[in-house]
Amino acid sequence: MPELPEVEIYARYFQRHALGQRIARVRVLDERILGATRKATFIRRLTGEQFTTVRRHGKHLFAQAGERNWLHLHFGMTGDLAYYCDPAEDPRFARVVFDFDGGGHLAFEDMRLFGIVDLTSDPDDYIREHAVGLDPLDPALRLRLFRRLMEKRRGAIKPLLMSQQVVAGIGNLYADETLFRASIHPLRPVDRMTPDEMKAVYTNMRRVLNEMVALKAGEGDYPARMLVQHREEGDVCPRCGGEIRRTIVGGRTTYFCSRHQR
Template structure:
């Protein structure tokens, strides 16, 4: 699933190419992708000008003037791609916005898990998924994020993946930041010192910023708004590397399941408590 860096890269690319342009038509090729009455969605969006494109957590948001927001939850395989010409529907194209200048926006989703909505301010605020999103990790100090989890009995990786605790972090960037800060994914937050938690969130910010600079991580499906792959996967220290040597101590990397996700770590370099 695209995480914060991938969605941020997509939003920046789309903003550069689409802000100020107007949606002329809406073609829905898979009605299941639109999580509201399709005719309401189409009537709301057609004729509106794109005023901004931004990200909140893992959610891509396209603002259409005042009081209307198209939200894309990309889930596993969703892509939003801008075309300078009318898009030709492909096998997995689910939605196409035609633009008045001849361009188009394509929502492509192989596994059909992605969700698209067109919501007013009030509807967006009432949407539980959006309303319960936690703080943005790149807009919140490591000290404040550390304070938010300090003393909790939950395992630290579970807290990193909890979107109500910190928005936008998924399995890749949780594993990478935990390794770089020397914290074991199964450690309980209450067993870690304030300094260790601050270091963790400091490393999380560094990892997220590096991943954005490197256009995100492409493992299977992710591409940016122009169809280009990311390269941060070449900078992984531990993610997906079970059985390989630790890049620090050369011990063998281990893995286990935390919060339902595979977690890769080094038992020598990452500590369970202070």
């Protein structure tokens, strides 16, 4: 599932290939991908416009195409973007295609149809109306605010990190990586964490996400020091030599070190 770092790369891809291009035609190849926007409305409001701004918030991507007219993309489990010049090369699972005046095409692909393509008049209104939490890389999310958000909650730390109503954009993989770096057990009750432990989660959350964005932008491999390279029960922890264990937290498969994560 695309998480914040993947969607940040999609936003940069969209900016590189779609901004400034006039939309000559909109093709909705599968109406099931559309959210609350009807097909006819979607096509009418985008045809003839051009994308001028792109913005990411958590796992959501917004692109402005006219006054109070924003394309909204959520990538679900298998969403992706593809830019190409030959219309005969429409991707197999293309659900919506934007044909540009310049001859290029941008497709939103989604094999499993868990994604959403629709319109909103304002991203901030959408974020508020859908109770989407703060973006973890937003400069406004300082440590004090992060602590305050967590102090209002009860339960294990991992599901809270993954709650899109608390902070938006962290999924299973990067929640595990954050807690591995912070030396916090994924089942640790948030109300039993010390201020220093909460700071470690906050600091490593931002560090992990920034590192992942940089890695994906450069198409580099995950370093061996990262948990993502050791997600197998019984593997050796690259940090302390402990045993990597597997469990289920909040319905999600979870990997952690049995020695240094407490």
